[in-house]
Amino acid sequence: MDSKIIIETIQAGCSGIHIQGQDVIRIDEEIEKVAAKINFKIKEWNLGYGWVDPKSKRAFSLDKGVSLYEDLKLIADDDPTGKIYIIKNAYSALNNDFRSVARMQHELLRIKKYFSGKSVILLVAKESILFSEIIDLLVTVPCPPLSSRQAEDIFNTVISEKKIVISTAIKSNLISIFSGMERELVERIIQTLINHYGKLFSKDAVNDAIRLKKTHFAQSGLLELVDSTIGIEQIGGLEQLKGWLRNKKQIVDDLTGAQRLGIPAPKGVLLAGMPGCGKSMSAKAAASLFNVPLFRLDIGSLMGKYVGQSEANMKTALQIAEKASPCVLWIDELEKAFSGVNGAGGSTEITTRLFGYFLTWMQEKPGPVFVIATANDITTIPPELLRRGRFDEIFYIDLPNDRERRQIFEVKTKSLKLTLHRGDLNVYLL
Structure with a gap:
């Protein structure tokens, strides 16, 4: 995910962008970069609390239930000029809620017609958003897991800040382990390693990182x-x-x-x-x-x-x-x-x-x-x-052929810690 692509899409007059991914920390950081570069303000909504402060994530109101259909009125009643509206959990909020989809379509069309290049609605969801009413109004920008280069940049920053001593080989192994993961998980594993090894990372740190990674991804139940x-x-x-x-x-x-x-x-x-x-x-x-x-x-x-x-x-x-x-x-x-x-x-x-x-x-x-x-x-x-x-x-x-059968027998007797003397057994007869 590149903030430059989002800026170019907004300036091209697109009223809606679907950011497809679940690395929330990276998505928030990129959106903040976008807002700073084009001098836009951010307004954020999520399915848990409705409209929240984009910095502190504190809810503006806890007195009413959350409804995207009702909360989209804020955009309808607002002057969208110079504003980014972030809708998180977008797929879950829109799925099977036809009124919310219809109202979202209305707001996307309004921004496109009257505020082209001056405002945008960002729908954040890991799922594909394929609702026929709005699919043609959205441009999808994927936020894939960390690449090796991105994982290396994150790790290098931590190494510099914490003054970690690490060999080139161990560093390369850890970067390979971190690639393909979300930033939050990478930072959590790195902090766990720091808590255990301090500023000196040994080879055992690689095995521990693999173990932590295994534990995390085994929780899905699908694998x-x-x-x-x-x-x-x-x-x-x-x-x-x-x-x-x-x-x-x-x-x-x-x-x-x-x-x-x-x-x-x-x-x-x-x-x-x-x-x-x-x-x-x-x-x-x-x-x-x-x-x-x-x-x-x-x-x-x-x-x-x-x-x-x-x-x-x-x-x-x-x-x-x-x-x-x-x-x-x-x-x-x-x-x-x-x-x-x-x-x-x-x-x-x-x-x-x-x-x-x-x-x-x-x-x-x-x-x-x-x-x-x-x-x-x-x-x-x-x-x-x-x-x-x-x-x-x-x-x-x-x-197995004769030679392989003998080798298998020797491997098994060795694993069982058995010692065979010359006269005990003729392996070739087995």
């Missing part, structure tokens, strides 16, 4: 946080896959540096093969190797009983993964998740729409979300998902 303590060395065999993952780790370890060099973040991998050959274990080991959170997405759990609920759940789940990035998103039994795609009937139509949204997201996802999909039967997966560009690589995991 399952999976324990990923299995190390890559605990997997016997699968040398090609392990080598490939180790190569990708070099990029994941320094996403900021890779971005500067124009190296894209890894997209993901599809693991196909019969059950019990190590696909799920490999997903857990990959997250452990990358030292990032592991989230499991169950497509079936996203299904809702109301129209549009399933699609909204899918969108929210993937947005959470983006905000939690860098992370590993694990989709187990991919062929079952999108079974019935392109079929007929209500449930398959929903699955087809979910599949279409997931395909687009896989192709265009902005954040470093490493997708690991596992499948028992690759032949039933829609071919669109297997095209180049969706996954970086596809591995087939078969039954």
Whole structure:
């Protein structure tokens, strides 16, 4: 979100701007910059208290209930010249309230006709505002989660103010963790680290930041946080896959540096093969190797009983993964998740729409979300998902050969702290 874009939109004569996002602190800061640069006053409304002071956020009146329809009278009775009207929680306030939508349309048209370039209504909501009466009167300005550069700027400011001592490697790791999050959450995690480590940040600060990030994003219920303590060395065999993952780790370890060099973040991998050959274990080991959170997405759990609920759940789940990035998103039994795609009937139509949204997201996802999909039967997966560009690589995991079986046995006996003497057991006969 750039204050310059908002200023240009206002000066172009647009009467309404939809700021799409939920990073309230950043949105408030950008709006204050806009008001200062064009010498406008701010008036702010929210669904909780109605009209509030934009600085202190104190409500002007607590004696009456909050109604956007009634409170829009303030704009109708006011001289809008040189004023920015902020309507927060805009989607919730307008949804299923046709009178409020109609009155909002009236005020947007009035400003456009009589106060073009001199006033604006800002609708702040994370949801899309698609009400037919006002959609053509709005310009949408997204407020996406923090980029790596923005996270770095925030962190550098704190480092300078608090005189924190930190190595370049640890700083780079923390910036990668902070990117994709809201500013308030970043500042909260940084303050927690300062409270614990003081002015000297060690490697443990990175692990604590990951833990705090995991805890926050696991609260949604749409993604399952999976324990990923299995190390890559605990997997016997699968040398090609392990080598490939180790190569990708070099990029994941320094996403900021890779971005500067124009190296894209890894997209993901599809693991196909019969059950019990190590696909799920490999997903857990990959997250452990990358030292990032592991989230499991169950497509079936996203299904809702109301129209549009399933699609909204899918969108929210993937947005959470983006905000939690860098992370590993694990989709187990991919062929079952999108079974019935392109079929007929209500449930398959929903699955087809979910599949279409997931395909687009896989192709265009902005954040470093490493997708690991596992499948028992690759032949039933829609071919669109297997095209180049969706996954970086596809591995087939078969039954282990003699050498791999010996390696698996040695890994397991080592983990159980068993010592086998030469005459105890002939491993080759197992």
